[in-house]
Amino acid sequence: MNKIKCECGHINPEGTVLCEACGKPVEKNQHIDGNDKGKLLNMRYDGSARRSQTYNKTVIDKVWNFFSSVKVGVWLIVLALIASAVGTIFPQEMYIPPTVEPAQYYRDEYGIFGQLYYQLGFHNLYGSWWYILLIALIGVSLVICSIDRVVPLHRALKNQRPKRHEVFIKRQRLFGQTERVSNTDMEAVKENLKKKNYKIYEDHGHILAEKNRFSRWGPYVNHIGLIIILIGAIVRFFPFMYVDTYVWVREGETVVIPETEQQYYIENKDFILELYDPNDERFSEAIQQEGGMVPKNFQTNAVVYQVKGDTVPGSEPELEKIKEGEIRVNEPLKFNGFALYQSDYQLNEFKSMSFKLHPKNNAEDVIGAFTFDMTDPKQEYLLENGYRIVVDQYFPDLEIDNGEPKSKSNYPRNPAFIFFVYGPDIEDREVSFLTIGANINPGNQNQYKLSLAGVEMRDVTGLAVKKDRTLPIFAVGAIIFMIGVVQGMYWQHRRIWIHPKDDGVWIAGHTNKNWYGLKRDFESILDRTSINPPEDQQELS
């Protein structure tokens, strides 16, 4: 490396634009920061030697230089912005109904554009290789940009001396000259600087007053936070880092929680759905507009059990209660790293139905009764006096399709039965077709009739089962990002140089943002002294 020795004696690394110690422009490197003779100096990174601006020979240099450019970074951000927006034109695949074929759905719902959208893979845009690549490139840019700048900037700020070269002082944005300054004025200025919380460094009458240097590190801190968040996103690609599944539990039932290696069981003691009282004076108008039914609470009273000891295949495991609680929307139940969320429900599933057999015309004269338990359906039910019922067909969730009865699902939501009734005084058998609200006697020749005597209903709760080991990574990343962004945005690094010149002084000031604030600092620091306030040498208007 060709070190650059400045006339002040400081040795700078190759590529330095402004001497780290005194700020004198290095003649041959002025093009790097676009400094024009006589015009203001570009103070962006204090004229320090950045790798990206110094070497451009090998492939590594070129890659490094590409990613260390802020321009490239901004372009990547803009591309990610546009891509993200495109993904919201039509719903993503995860938000379309799960039962339909995506190709057909997009064509039917959104026509030719939908079809194109699907064919381009935009229906799954945020999971596409190119979107992930784009975000990854932003990550690479973040790392390289930061390293390229933070190291030399740190060097430059560490090596800076109170005594600066005249050219450096003169070519600051805020610069002022005063012909004659008394010692008392200088003391007053120093006193005022201290009052404004500036740290003062002195060298033979040259003064550097500085404050909030830490805010210069804000951008790099927040970039570290972002990188941690991106690492979290990468880690999330590994399935063992999280559990994301679902369990339906009927009231009174205890079932194993999936993906817990058969270790945990959940019991649904009660599912509660509460609605707002439509007569509540405060909300009556709004409730009326919503059609009178505004849910107030979805809640599962649940008990979580853990298996005690070793399980023997084929035998019931021994369960130990570890947690009991109420699960509501926004109030998950947590146990050993897992969380159960109230996600869905099904009201009034049939648990059991009781029937009675009686002569067709006399419902009071009960011959026998039986209960059909949905959780334990039997083929045959024996009644007294030699009567017996055979379940020919059971439809848990009846639907009539082209005149044919069939079951929509396995859940007893709309049960229907075809019963055969046998008895001592029945020739062959009698057929009864029972549905909710109907009792069909196909041949219309039955002597006996089966009637519904009672039902037991219960609710089903749908719980999401979650465990996410990546959450702490995201949390740490977010906290670091916030610290960095606040550090960089809410404080500003301000420096004031006082340079003795003959009988008077030159003063100059620099800040990385909020020039208005720096000017106000100057006003109060120079108040009641003979030193002239600096002038702003750069005006937009």
Add this chain to the structure above:
Amino acid sequence: MDFYTISSNLLYTAFVIYLVATFFFGATIRAKGSAQRTSRAGTIGIVLTTIGFLAQTGYFITRWIASGHAPVSNLFEFTTFFGMMLVFAFIIIYFIYRLNILGLFALPVALIVIGYASMFPRELSPLIPALKTHWLYIHVTTAALGEAILAVSFAAGLIYLIKKVDQSSFNVKTFSLEFVLYMIFATLGFILVTTTFNAMDYQVTFEYEKEGELLTSEYHLPAIVAPYDSEMVTEDRFSPLFEAPSWMEGQEAGRKFNTFIWSLMAGLALHLLMLLILRKRVAKAIQPLLSRVNLDLVDEIIYRSVAIGFPVFTLGALIFAAIWAQVAWNRFWGWDPKEVWALITWFFYAAFLHLRLSRGWHGEKSAWLAVIGFAIIMFNLIAVNLVLFGLHSYA
């Protein structure tokens, strides 16, 4: 008087005070001396603004007492709160920079936002289970504050552009600037037509089928566009000219689209009327009033309000949002359109802040970016639910 009535009156009071304060800030234009020097009119303006803000805070508190939950739970409440935060953000920036002219631009934006809010149903509504958590207050209030501070950069950007853009000829720049003003007229147009037809009690109902359910949509404006595949069931009303396209997914998309068209038309009428009266572009007519504005200072305000607003926005609209999403929907990020548009807003202002590092992006270009950023925020607040589907229950 119950708390609900008190709160409504306080909001009305705040609105009127902001309006009066705007006139005082306007009067500072004629005051002698630099635009930044304290003038009597400016002092009265900021005192009034603060009183108005306190009145609106009173509205917020009394409405909270009346309903039992923080009033940020529906479109009216949220948008009103956004207006209130706009005033708050303006007060903060005012006390940093003491630029009177900013009041003349920021307060009208807040007034229009509050006026817009009050076009939506204002009765107290109960909280559905998904909204029943402290994260509702934490997320919504922080996000609104962040967006409001960012919106101050829009007000400053507007000042910058109106002063800076050369109005001697009609070109892309002057047209774009005039278009920005037209959007403000369109919002005023929305308030105007909605109020007018509400006063006339106009009503027309449509029926349509969606996923096997028969739904009705009640318009309070004459129908220009009917809901997709619908039938008008009210008689003696103007028949609609056409139907909304089927891809408009949102709830009551037809009605909202109809309102949108009405707003654009009313805005156009208002704008044309202004052009007729002024006999020049509106921006050109305002330009001379800004002759004493220091563009450097305005540029600084554009940048500073983004710098101050960006962390607040990140915290409220992304981080708190993610925490709540984790608690309520058991995933912290799900690519819901509103989430994505918050991310887009964030990308946009991140790009803005990085562009400030390059020479040549200060001044006018920054001002245009501030305007575009505000458009993105407004798109997310208003339009996402009109044309896109989503999980967010309002706004």
